[in-house]
Amino acid sequence: MLSLNHIQVTAGGKRIIHDFSHLFERGKIYAIMGPNGSGKSTLVQTIIGNPLYSLSAQSSLTFNTKKLNKLSPDKRAQLGIGVTFQSPLSLSGISVFQLLRLALKDTDVIKLYDDIEKIARELKIKKELLERPLNEGASGGERKKLEVLQMAILNPSVIFFDEIDTGVDVDSLKTIFSFLKKYRKDKTYIFITHYSKIFSYLTPDETLVMKEGRLVKKGGAELISTIEKMGYEAF
Amino acid sequence: MKTKKLTFDYKYGFSVKSKNVFTAEKGLSEEKVRMISQMKGEPKWMLEKRLQAYNFFLKEKMPEWGADLSSINFDAITYFIRSTNSQVNSWDDLPAEIKDTYDRIGVPEAEKKFLSGVSAQYESEVVYEKVQEVLVKQGVIFCDMDTALKKYPKIVREYFGTLIPYSDNKFAALNTSVWSGGSFVYIPKGVKVMLPLQAYFRMNAQAFGQFERTLIIAEEGSSVHYIEGCTAPIYARDSLHSAVVEIFVKTGAKVRYTTVQNWSKNVYNLVTKRARADKNATMEWIDCNLGSQITMKYPAVYLMGEGARGEVLSIAFAGEGQHQDAGAKMIHFAPNTTSRIVSKSISKEGGRTSYRGLVQVMPGALNSSVFVSCDALLLDEVSRSDTYPTMRIKNNESTIQHEATVEKIGEEKLFYLMTRGLSKIDAETAFVNGFIEPVVKEIPLEYSVELNRLIRLEMEGSIG
Numbered sequence: 180m181l182s183l184n185h186i187q188v189t190a191g192g193k194r195i196i197h198d199f200s201h202l203f204e205r206g207k208i209y210a211i212m213g214p215n216g217s218g219k220s221t222l223v224q225t226i227i228g229n230p231l232y233s234l235s236a237q238s239s240l241t242f243n244t245k246k247l248n249k250l251s252p253d254k255r256a257q258l259g260i261g262v263t264f265q266s267p268l269s270l271s272g273i274s275v276f277q278l279l280r281l282a283l284k285d286t287d288v289i290k291l292y293d294d295i296e297k298i299a300r301e302l303k304i305k306k307e308l309l310e311r312p313l314n315e316g317a318s319g320g321e322r323k324k325l326e327v328l329q330m331a332i333l334n335p336s337v338i339f340f341d342e343i344d345t346g347v348d349v350d351s352l353k354t355i356f357s358f359l360k361k362y363r364k365d366k367t368y369i370f371i372t373h374y375s376k377i378f379s380y381l382t383p384d385e386t387l388v389m390k391e392g393r394l395v396k397k398g399g400a401e402l403i404s405t406i407e408k409m410g411y412e413a414f
Numbered sequence: 415m416k417t418k419k420l421t422f423d424y425k426y427g428f429s430v431k432s433k434n435v436f437t438a439e440k441g442l443s444e445e446k447v448r449m450i451s452q453m454k455g456e457p458k459w460m461l462e463k464r465l466q467a468y469n470f471f472l473k474e475k476m477p478e479w480g481a482d483l484s485s486i487n488f489d490a491i492t493y494f495i496r497s498t499n500s501q502v503n504s505w506d507d508l509p510a511e512i513k514d515t516y517d518r519i520g521v522p523e524a525e526k527k528f529l530s531g532v533s534a535q536y537e538s539e540v541v542y543e544k545v546q547e548v549l550v551k552q553g554v555i556f557c558d559m560d561t562a563l564k565k566y567p568k569i570v571r572e573y574f575g576t577l578i579p580y581s582d583n584k585f586a587a588l589n590t591s592v593w594s595g596g597s598f599v600y601i602p603k604g605v606k607v608m609l610p611l612q613a614y615f616r617m618n619a620q621a622f623g624q625f626e627r628t629l630i631i632a633e634e635g636s637s638v639h640y641i642e643g644c645t646a647p648i649y650a651r652d653s654l655h656s657a658v659v660e661i662f663v664k665t666g667a668k669v670r671y672t673t674v675q676n677w678s679k680n681v682y683n684l685v686t687k688r689a690r691a692d693k694n695a696t697m698e699w700i701d702c703n704l705g706s707q708i709t710m711k712y713p714a715v716y717l718m719g720e721g722a723r724g725e726v727l728s729i730a731f732a733g734e735g736q737h738q739d740a741g742a743k744m745i746h747f748a749p750n751t752t753s754r755i756v757s758k759s760i761s762k763e764g765g766r767t768s769y770r771g772l773v774q775v776m777p778g779a780l781n782s783s784v785f786v787s788c789d790a791l792l793l794d795e796v797s798r799s800d801t802y803p804t805m806r807i808k809n810n811e812s813t814i815q816h817e818a819t820v821e822k823i824g825e826e827k828l829f830y831l832m833t834r835g836l837s838k839i840d841a842e843t844a845f846v847n848g849f850i851e852p853v854v855k856e857i858p859l860e861y862s863v864e865l866n867r868l869i870r871l872e873m874e875g876s877i878g
Contacts, residue, residue: 227833230825252832253841262833270827272848281844282835312848329834 213389228252261335263326269314319346356380467580467590562598596626693719714743732765761797
């Protein structure tokens with residue numbers, strides 16, 4: 180589904196990712212873990228098309244056989260690749276209603292509003308946060324929830340969750356994961372995280388460990404407890 | 415009164431048969447000023463005012479500040495009224511870009527013809543009559559200035575030129591000498607007009623005149639919302655537009671004056687607008703400047719009575735070759751008065767926006783409260799924005815707040831929007847619309863919808 184072959188990424192003239200290859204399959208759950216600075220976020224940003232990151236010419240990045248290298252971020256999103264950001268920005272003057280309306284131009288507006296409100300209720304997002312400019316006055320946890328809401332409405336087939344757990348309290352985390360579990364269907368979830376807590380809600384099919392811009396280890400869910408016990412020194 | 419009979423020709427054609435008088439003649443002279451007054455059949459005092467103003471206009475220097483007005487050639491401009499309403503003689507003469515914009519922002523067929531002046535009257539005569547019915551019942555007067563001078567000379571004389579005398583500035587003098595058309599609005603005591611009054615509804619004069627003169631009088635406790643202009647671009651053959659608007663808001667009354675200006679890009683739009691707010695009165699100017707090559711406009715409120723409130727919310731958008739020099743003027747004469755200025759300007763492709771504001775708090779205006787916020791958005795490296803805020807505060811018992819920001823569309827924010835599937839243009843448009851939102855939300859819905867679409871077209875670069 181999402182195929183990475185010999186991905187090399189540079190930013191600001193510096194090589195951050197050296198030769199990363201992996202195939203992310205449809206309907207599976209992945210964990211990407213690694214110490215700070217290992218390139219996890221860079222990998223995600225590269226896949227979604229952040230202009231700050233450059234792929235080398237030899238890098239092959241395809242989604243359902245469609246080559247992504249030169250595609251703009253919006254085209255990649257429209258193909259079905261989604262992301263929840265680590266530190267979602269606030270957007271002055273644009274509410275989540277307006278944002279999603281613009282993203283889904285041909286949808287029935289009334290139905291869209293109803294869907295947004297319904298999902299907001301399930302995720303326990305305060306109604307006023309929907310009407311205000313996106314993320315204005317929202318806590319870290321609320322911002323993460325609004326990211327999840329957007330993904331639920333846009334419904335991409337692959338979602339990268341970049342540190343969905345940081346800055347989120349215990350109850351909110353439970354709410355988010357009940358939701359993600361309930362509505363997963365056959366979507367591919369890829370979690371970038373430092374901690375194992377979230378995997379008590381959803382068991383990954385595969386765990387990837389990154390270190391210094393490389394994929395250093397692949398394994399099943401059991402890899403997570405190894406990391407918990409021994410840290411990243413072992414890899 | 416049958417509106418169908420009130421065509422342009424009727425008003426001016428009753429004494430002069432020959433069409434020659436109406437042919438376009440360039441340049442201005444005392445003789446021409448006299449002719450304008452005579453054609454309109456005006457009282458002597460108005461002719462005298464025109465002549466005094468004309469003499470002042472001749473002597474007065476051009477302003478040495480503001481936009482570059484050096485290419486105005488007064489001798490090459492026509493000051494006469496046209497023989498027909500038409501700015502163009504047929505739909506085909508209208509520049510392609512204007513026709514195109516009408517289509518893109520969804521202007522209905524009938525409206526297109528009216529806006530371009532091809533059709534002499536807006537086709538909703540029924541609406542016009544209904545509106546007049548309601549207004550007449552309330553004792554409200556709403557007509558064009560030429561008619562007002564004929565029907566209500568006493569009121570006009572009492573107020574005309576008292577807030578903006580011809581000596582105020584060279585262009586006020588020009589307007590006073592050659593003015594034609596514009597609106598006259600009179601709201602009696604205690605009457606609250608629920609329906610926004612729009613210049614469209616005047617119907618019996620040029621839709622958008624070159625030298626309009628508007629007078630609004632809101633008696634004690636009354637309220638009205640007046641809207642002028644429109645979002646669709648208006649093609650004007652004549653390139654100098656100089657209007658004067660005087661508004662009197664009496665005790666406890668409220669007036670909101672909304673302008674959406676989108677003159678074609680050959681126009682110099684130099685306007686003097688001023689309101690006087692008495693005790694506990696409220697005056698709100700909502701000012702949007704999108705078109706014209708050069709705009710100089712500083713809606714003002716003189717806060718004369720205790721507790722008076724003045725507000726100016728403005729948006730200026732300058733694209734290639736445009737300079738919007740706009741702002742506000744607030745003068746606090748009385749104590750416990752409040753003023754608020756919110757200015758949002760956007761420049762792209764070399765356009766230039768300037769915020770020029772004056773806030774003056776006189777010694778006796780104790781316990782005044784002033785808030786000024788001017789935000790500029792620069793969409794690229796070649797565009798320009800300036801701020802010239804002046805504050806003259808003459809007492810120590812007032813609260814003054816001034817904020818100014820300059821920003822460009824954050825790359826990060828654009829990227830964020832694009833990861834949600836918005837194209838780059840949609841993302842930029844969303845950003846710009848979000849930027850002007852605090853002002854746009856005060857504009858009536860139909861206008862704000864068109865405004866948003868216009869912004870999108872501007873972002874696409876499809877408007878010339």
